[in-house]
Amino acid sequence: MSTGVLTDGDRVLFKRTSTSTTEGGSADYSMGIVQALNRGTKSATVQCTSDSSSHVLPIAELLPFSYSSGSLDDLHDLSLLPDIHDPAVLYAVQQRFRARKIYSYVGPMLVSVNPFQ
Numbered sequence: 001m002s003t004g005v006l007t008d009g010d011r012v013l014f015k016r017t018s019t020s021t022t023e024g025g026s027a028d029y030s031m032g033i034v035q036a037l038n039r040g041t042k043s044a045t046v047q048c049t050s051d052s053s054s055h056v057l058p059i060a061e062l063l064p065f066s067y068s069s070g071s072l073d074d075l076h077d078l079s080l081l082p083d084i085h086d087p088a089v090l091y092a093v094q095q096r097f098r099a100r101k102i103y104s105y106v107g108p109m110l111v112s113v114n115p116f117q
Contacts, residue, residue, distance in 0.1 A: 006044065010034045012062040013087045014046055014055065029087040031065065063087055073099040079107040 006012065013029045032046035035054065044062060046055050064083045067075070072095040075081070081088055089106065093113060096104055102113045 006034055006037060006059065006062060006064065008034055008036060011049075011065045011067075012046060013065050013091060014057055014062055016048075016055075029063070029091060031091065034062070065091070067092075071099075072096060073101055075104075077105040077107070078111075079105070 010033070012032055012034060014032050015028055016030045031049045032055070033049060035045040035047050037044045037059065042059050043056050044059050046057055046062065047053070048055065063085055065088055066082045067088075072092050075092060075096070078084075078089050078092050081092060093104055093111065096102075097113045097115075100115070102115050104111045104113075
């Protein structure tokens with residue numbers, strides 16, 4: 001699913017089997033920073049932003065997340081994300097929920113998250 005244009009320092013979403021969805025996790029994806037790419041083995045070393053752990057993952061499993069125009073809390077329309085895929089939208093909704101922003105637009109659709117867990 002990767003675009004093949006990842007470089008060191010890029011933000012990506014990657015699948016983690018240990019992420020709990022009961023904690024408000026976005027499915028089982030986590031945010032990470034590409035530390036090193038190995039084009040020969042088609043893998044990348046990614047540092048998780050939530051716990052600083054390092055993971056060596058296939059490049060094909062990394063999903064770009066290049067939103068850098070400020071906080072996701074202020075992004076009212078998720079269709080403005082530069083990389084639109086399910087994990088990116090779910091991650092953005094999760095971050096907005098944590099900031100107590102329960103309403104988000106995705107183009108003309110309004111998405112609401114129940115604040116009463």
